[in-house]
Amino acid sequence: SQTIHQWPATLVQPVGSPLSLECTVEGTSNPNLYWYRQAAGRGLQLLFYSIGIDQISSEVPQNLSASRPQDRQFILSSKKLLLSDSGFYLCAWGGRANTGELFFGEGSRLTVL
Amino acid sequence: DAKTTQPNSMESNEEEPVHLPCNHSTISGTDYIHWYRQLPSQGPEYVIHGLTSNVNNRMASLAIAEDRKSSTLILHRATLRDAAVYYCILVAGSARQLTFGSGTQLTVLP
Numbered sequence: 250s251q252t253i254h255q256w257p258a259t260l261v262q263p264v265g266s267p268l269s270l271e272c273t274v275e276g277t278s279n280p281n282l283y284w285y286r287q288a289a290g291r292g293l294q295l296l297f298y299s300i301g302i303d304q305i306s307s308e309v310p311q312n313l314s315a316s317r318p319q320d321r322q323f324i325l326s327s328k329k330l331l332l333s334d335s336g337f338y339l340c341a342w343g344g345r346a347n348t349g350e351l352f353f354g355e356g357s358r359l360t361v362l
Numbered sequence: 363d364a365k366t367t368q369p370n371s372m373e374s375n376e377e378e379p380v381h382l383p384c385n386h387s388t389i390s391g392t393d394y395i396h397w398y399r400q401l402p403s404q405g406p407e408y409v410i411h412g413l414t415s416n417v418n419n420r421m422a423s424l425a426i427a428e429d430r431k432s433s434t435l436i437l438h439r440a441t442l443r444d445a446a447v448y449y450c451i452l453v454a455g456s457a458r459q460l461t462f463g464s465g466t467q468l469t470v471l472p
Contacts, residue, residue, distance in 0.1 A: 283460075285462070291464075292449075292462045292463055292464045292465060293406065293449075293462035294462075295460065295461060295462075337403075339405045339406075341405070350396070350398075350408030350411070351398075351406075351408065351460060352408070353405030353406050353407070354405055355404070355405060356403070356404065356405050358403075
């Protein structure tokens, strides 16, 4: 069966520090991968999606970046965090067809101080 | 991008049916209608999806209007565990970008 894992689950970082969140998927190949962010009390905002290795699309201009070095690995990074980067970050995977569901990871809660 | 409109919040009594509405008047012919729900501090969970016909699964039913400009998620017997934010989403494109709106906060009263 397919599984998705992301880590770390929680982290507290100072403004200006770097960030790396990692997400891996098992049990499927060539998935679409997504990074979402949810600010406190807000809806989910799509940040990046990827249809293949090194194929990343950015939905919102910001100081975050994403990379997909392997088929089932998706990484969210920042060189210098801002206070506004605080939030709940969710990785998700989905199949190729325009049907079926997205499967979300457990989420990573980031607090920037 | 086609958008959806949902009420901000709804209440239901436990063990009663719940009808959660969603308007999507600008839906295109190839957009699928998906529903997800999110419990506090968790990632969204898929509930159901459909294109034109009504759909049923173990979690819920989805009723789609004939003109596809609206749909209704039906929980047949609400339980306390159904309290969550419910998102109605239109899915289009080969990359299947899902754009989440603000959703409906469902409160289930014991």
